[in-house]
Amino acid sequence: MELDEIKQLLELLGGTDITELQIERDGEKLKIKRERFLSSYDATPPGSQPAAPAAAEAKQETDEGNKHVSITSPIVGIFHRSPAPEAPPFVEVGTAVKKGHVLCIVEAMKLMNEIESEVDGIVSKILIENGQPVEYGEPLFLIEPSLNE
Secondary structure, X not given: OOXXXXXXXXXXXXXOOOOEEEEEEOOEEEEEEOOOOOOOOOOOOOOOOOOOOOOOOEEEEEEOOEEEEEEEOOOXXXXXXXXXXXXXXXXXXXXXXXXXXXXXXXXXXXXXXXXXOOOOEEEEEEOOOOOOEEOOOOEEEEEEEOOOO
16 A cells, blocks of 8 residues: 555545554555543643643542532542443442542553542532543532532
8 A cells, every 4th residue: 555545545534533443455454543531522722721630539520519529539530430341330420429439440551440430429410421431530420519518
């Protein structure tokens, strides 16, 4: 396969959601694979957001006048709501959780990192879709803390 043909393929793939392509022709094989991080992420310009909190630390946020704790990703990876594809999610909106309760898994370099709740409370919002990439410090869940905290 000629270099010009490969360049054309790369240009064509640039505008698509295809992450992997394998072509076999006349005994030659070409495999193109790319990561899809941030393809659907709405990035804000640098400097317009405060710095991300430390690994898995909860921070207080105001959401429609109520205090919520935001559970953030301590690493870059892929968000998984359940321990296996056929298993039920760790939590749903409305689930009561205790500090240390596993909320999700963030997969990074084939390592499964359990993300735990930092507070007792009720899961009020799940901010990421299953299987989506997440960035360091990106909010994953909003938890309404229990009154006894």
